[in-house]
Amino acid sequence: MDDMHPSEQAMGEAIKIAEGAESSGNYPVGSIVIGGRMTVIGAGFTELHSQPDPTAHAEILALRRACKAVNSRYLPGYFLYTTLEPCPMCTSAAIWAKVEGIVYGASLEDAFDFAGRSGSDHSWRRINIKSSYVVARGAPVLTLHERFMRDECLKLV
Amino acid sequence: MDDMHPSEQAMGEAIKIAEGAESSGNYPVGSIVIGGRMTVIGAGFTELHSQPDPTAHAEILALRRACKAVNSRYLPGYFLYTTLEPCPMCTSAAIWAKVEGIVYGASLEDAFDFAGRSGSDHSWRRINIKSSYVVARGAPVLTLHERFMRDECLKLV
Numbered sequence: 001m002d003d004m005h006p007s008e009q010a011m012g013e014a015i016k017i018a019e020g021a022e023s024s025g026n027y028p029v030g031s032i033v034i035g036g037r038m039t040v041i042g043a044g045f046t047e048l049h050s051q052p053d054p055t056a057h058a059e060i061l062a063l064r065r066a067c068k069a070v071n072s073r074y075l076p077g078y079f080l081y082t083t084l085e086p087c088p089m090c091t092s093a094a095i096w097a098k099v100e101g102i103v104y105g106a107s108l109e110d111a112f113d114f115a116g117r118s119g120s121d122h123s124w125r126r127i128n129i130k131s132s133y134v135v136a137r138g139a140p141v142l143t144l145h146e147r148f149m150r151d152e153c154l155k156l157v
Numbered sequence: 158m159d160d161m162h163p164s165e166q167a168m169g170e171a172i173k174i175a176e177g178a179e180s181s182g183n184y185p186v187g188s189i190v191i192g193g194r195m196t197v198i199g200a201g202f203t204e205l206h207s208q209p210d211p212t213a214h215a216e217i218l219a220l221r222r223a224c225k226a227v228n229s230r231y232l233p234g235y236f237l238y239t240t241l242e243p244c245p246m247c248t249s250a251a252i253w254a255k256v257e258g259i260v261y262g263a264s265l266e267d268a269f270d271f272a273g274r275s276g277s278d279h280s281w282r283r284i285n286i287k288s289s290y291v292v293a294r295g296a297p298v299l300t301l302h303e304r305f306m307r308d309e310c311l312k313l314v
Contacts, residue, residue, distance in 0.1 A: 053221055054230040054254040055212065064210055073211040088291055089249035092284055096246065097211040126296040127249055134245055139283040 005079050006103040006145040010034050011152070013043070014081040014105075017058070018156050021045035028156040031058035031082040033066035033075060033099070041078065042066025058082060059090035063097050074098045083153040084111060085146070088127055091134040094142065101143030104131065105153025114157050162236050163260040163302040167191050168309070170200070171238040171262075175215070175313050178202035185313040188215035188239040190223035190232060190256070198235065199223025215239060216247035220254050231255045240310040241268060242303070245284055248291040251299065258300030261288065262310025271314050 004010075010032065018030030026049045033042040044061030047053070059082050067073050075097045080086075083105045086094065094102055108130060135144045161167075167189065175187030183206045190199040201218030204210070216239050224230050232254045237243075240262045243251065251259055265287060292301045 048230060052224045052228050052230045054224060055217060055221060055250050056230075060212060064212060067209045067211060071209050073205060073209045073213075087249055087253075088245040088286075089247075089253065092244055092246035092249070093212050095284055096244075127252055127291065128294045128296075129245075129291065134284065134286065137285045139285075 004036075004038070005101060005143070006081075006148040007034075007038070008149065009038060010079070010081045011083070011103065011105060011149045013040060014083050015149075015152060015156065017043050017045050018083045018153075021058075025049045029058040029082065029084045030156075031062040031080060033062050033078050033080055035078045041069045055089065057087065057090050058084075059086045060093055063090075063093050063099075067097065076100065079103060083156055086131050088129045088131075088134050091131045092138070095134070095138035098140075099142060101145065102131065102135070103145040103148050105147070105149050106157065107147055107150065110150070110154060111157070161193075161195070162258060162300070163238075163305040164191075164195070165306065166195060167236070167238045168240070168260065168262060168306045170197060171240050172306075172309060172313065174200050174202050175240045175310075178215075182206045186215045186239065186241045187313075188219035188237060190219050190235050190237055192235045198226045212246065214244065214247050215241075216243045217250055220247075220250050220256075224254065233257065236260060240313055243288050245286045245288075245291050248288045249295070252292070252295035255297075256299060258302065259288065259292070260302040260305050262304065262306050263314065264304055264307065267307070267311060268314070 014030045018028045027046040042062045042065035047056040085108045171187045175185045184203040199219045199222035204213040242265045
């Protein structure tokens with residue numbers, strides 16, 4: 001099953017989810033949890049501007065919805081796709097959920113660059129820890145695909 | 158207000174919450190969010206065995222409930238108390254919530270020691286990153302009180 005990943009089709013789905021965020025006034029970050037046969041079991045965009053919940057990042061919402069869908073807190077064999085590098089909260093949640101791997105598009109550095117250029121406060125990205133750092137200190141160590149379809153994901157911000 | 162913290166009364170409340178976890182078959186970790194005049198606005202124990210949600214750590218539940226209570230994703234002036242050192246997911250969530258500070262009891266090393274002695278898998282504690290590491294890389298930097306009432310908190314596990 002791992003041969004499927006990273007998959008352009010899967011990241012395309014995450015990008016579509018991200019595009020839906022803007023109409024609701026939320027940050028254009030999209031995430032999906034996808035299994036064998038390319039079945040999406042959970043999806044979400046960042047809902048920080050829709051509900052008073054500091055944990056409402058796209059990845060957390062996708063993971064929680066996926067777990068609810070399969071009625072388990074573990075997601076072995078599933079991959080988390082996300083258009084922006086997951087923060088330590090979201091990377092850790094993926095480790096706790098025992099996903100098979102994570103695929104992300106634009107990077108933490110891209111987000112910092114954007115925040116610097118735009119003068120935006122982007123306070124949701126001010127923990128300076130790479131996803132790879134967290135993954136490396138988690139057990140078991142997940143598969144991590146970095147900067148996959150980065151150019152397409154960068155167009156979102 | 159910071160003069161109040163760390164507070165034995167507040168950690169006592171978190172310990173009481175943790176004690177309630179065992180009857181529901183959950184890990185005895187308790188957390189509260191507490192503000193001025195020692196008002197608790199959110200509390201929780203780890204509910205990993207009650208619901209299919211890998212993010213259902215005591216700290217996340219306490220933070221989400223506190224945010225709901227004040228209808229904001231930010232908790233300035235509030236402290237998060239937790240009986241066990243928060244993992245990177247929970248520490249990051251506290252940073253995103255902009256709490257004033259974190260006070261924890263037993264440490265990550267204590268949890269690893271316990272897991273090693275008991276042969277328990279304690280898979281919820283297998284990310285080897287200290288809370289202080291995450292706090293130091295977050296902006297703004299929160300106040301962190303470590304190993305406060307550690308002996309009392311160790312009695313829980």
